Every structure is written in structure tokens, then in C-alpha cells.
Amino acid sequence: MLEYxxxxxxxxxxxxxxxxxxxxxxxxxxPDVYIIYKNGKEVIGEIK
Structure with a gap:
């Protein structure tokens, strides 16, 4: 889903x-994933 x-x-x-x-x-x-959004927000998350 992140790819899209x-x-x-x-x-x-x-x-x-x-x-x-x-x-x-x-x-x-x-952690499973580190996401960087275009608005600058950064999230460390778990995929369940």
C-alpha cells in the first residue's frame, strides 16, 4: 500500500x-518500516 x-x-x-x-x-x-511523507512527516511503524 505504501508503494501506491x-x-x-x-x-x-x-x-x-x-x-x-x-x-x-x-x-x-x-521496527518493520520507516516512512517519510512528502509533507515532511516521519513515522516508524509496525505492519500487522
Whole structure:
């Protein structure tokens, strides 16, 4: 759907790794997509 959305400038799949800690355990979270819209808005999201 992002490919056909005229408002989307570009998108990147699995763009970054976010390091964190849960219950004293190190975890890595990788979001599904980073979207940059033509109006300048940027979104990190999950595809469900």
C-alpha cells in the first residue's frame, strides 16, 4: 500500500535496531518500516 500512496516520499523496511532493557535483560527491537511523507512527516511503524 505504501508503494501506491501518493503522499509517501519513500519508505525503508527494517530501518534500525533499537537497544533496550526488559526485566534486566538486554533486548533488540527492529521496527518493520520507516516512512517519510512528502509533507515532511516521519513515522516508524509496525505492519500487522
Amino acid at each position: 500512496d501518493e503522499n509517501v516520499d519513500k519508505y525503508i523496511e527494517q530501518p534500525i535496531e533499537i537497544l533496550g532493557e526488559v526485566n534486566n535483560r538486554k533486548v533488540i527491537y527492529i
